[in-house]
Amino acid sequence: MLWILNLILLVLLLGISTAVVFMKDLLVAAVLLSGQGLMMALLWTRLGAPDLALIYVALVVCVSTMMLVIAINRTSRDEDEP
Amino acid sequence: MKKVALILALALLAGALLYAVARMPRMGDAGSPDKTYAVPRYIERGLEEAGNRSIPNDVFLNYRAYDTMAGVVALFAALCGAMVVLDRGRRGSSMAGFDRRGVSSSVMLRTIAIVLVPLTVMFAAFVSLMGVNTLGYSLQSGTMIGGAIILLTLVFSLLETSRRLRPGLAVAFESAGLAMFLAVGLLGVVLGAHFLTLSLPGFAGKNVQVERAIMMYVLDLGIGVSAAGIITSVIFSLMREGEFEQ
Numbered sequence: 001m002l003w004i005l006n007l008i009l010l011v012l013l014l015g016i017s018t019a020v021v022f023m024k025d026l027l028v029a030a031v032l033l034s035g036q037g038l039m040m041a042l043l044w045t046r047l048g049a050p051d052l053a054l055i056y057v058a059l060v061v062c063v064s065t066m067m068l069v070i071a072i073n074r075t076s077r078d079e080d081e082p
Numbered sequence: 083m084k085k086v087a088l089i090l091a092l093a094l095l096a097g098a099l100l101y102a103v104a105r106m107p108r109m110g111d112a113g114s115p116d117k118t119y120a121v122p123r124y125i126e127r128g129l130e131e132a133g134n135r136s137i138p139n140d141v142f143l144n145y146r147a148y149d150t151m152a153g154v155v156a157l158f159a160a161l162c163g164a165m166v167v168l169d170r171g172r173r174g175s176s177m178a179g180f181d182r183r184g185v186s187s188s189v190m191l192r193t194i195a196i197v198l199v200p201l202t203v204m205f206a207a208f209v210s211l212m213g214v215n216t217l218g219y220s221l222q223s224g225t226m227i228g229g230a231i232i233l234l235t236l237v238f239s240l241l242e243t244s245r246r247l248r249p250g251l252a253v254a255f256e257s258a259g260l261a262m263f264l265a266v267g268l269l270g271v272v273l274g275a276h277f278l279t280l281s282l283p284g285f286a287g288k289n290v291q292v293e294r295a296i297m298m299y300v301l302d303l304g305i306g307v308s309a310a311g312i313i314t315s316v317i318f319s320l321m322r323e324g325e326f327e328q
Binding site (some may be wrong): 055066070071 | 209
């Protein structure tokens with residue numbers, strides 16, 4: 001039955017990734033991207049690589065989201081604004 | 083003209099990479115050198131030669147410690163480049179441009195951070211200590227500790243963090259990883275092995291399990307320390323960047 005969990009994680013991963021691409025609000029996109037990283041980390045644990053999952057959570061979910069939020073804070077939150 | 087040169091350079095790079103991939107042994111090829119020589123040796127003699135139950139750790143910290151050091155050097159160089167762009171000569175006047183406004187974060191955030199950070203640090207210590215013999219490494223624990231410091235900085239202000247972690251300490255942390263690698267390498271040479279290869283001829287007949295384990299742990303710790311230093315330094319410089327322009 002665990003393949004259902006894998007399927008849910010994969011569908012969530014694809015859905016969140018697609019939503020990130022089409023999101024106009026960059027702050028929402030950055031937060032969604034961290035959610036995508038979390039799904040990826042859960043998939044790594046399911047695939048038997050907890051060390052990779054740990055580094056993924058720490059770097060992709062925490063640090064790179066932090067960098068994106070700082071960059072959005074310095075520029076503009078909307079995609080269309082100059 | 084510029085565009086043509088760019089496309090040409092990219093095509094050259096792609097050609098070189100594809101050529102290298104095409105020359106590699108096919109995936110699953112039982113006759114390739116890594117299957118016939120390297121992997122069986124790591125599996126059969128890794129514990130005896132490298133002294134660690136975790137084969138990935140044996141490879142990272144012993145057989146291929148030299149390559150790991152090159153990785154740490156590359157990270158250090160990347161950090162130097164980022165600092166040149168981000169932190170233009172502000173290292174000296176450390177307190178001058180820091181955020182003095184005092185961020186008013188909510189009680190909920192403060193409480194969550196206060197509860198979460200000790201647990202994170204404890205878990206990082208566990209991962210780092212267990213990682214020497216089992217799964218997981220100090221790289222993970224270093225990034226976790228960096229994340230904990232960043233969380234504290236977000237909740238309390240950058241001024242508070244910089245009052246507790248002086249900028250000189252950050253410089254020390256960034257370079258400590260590389261220094262630990264060099265120290266362990268030179269110690270290995272003194273003890274009779276090759277530089278950063280603690281497994282082969284030099285240590286063959288001697289009973290140096292404890293020393294070798296400590297040296298491998300110091301290497302592991304070096305990776306973690308440099309990861310934590312690099313993450314916190316880059317994030318702090320990004321946060322500090324705007325203070326001067328406003």
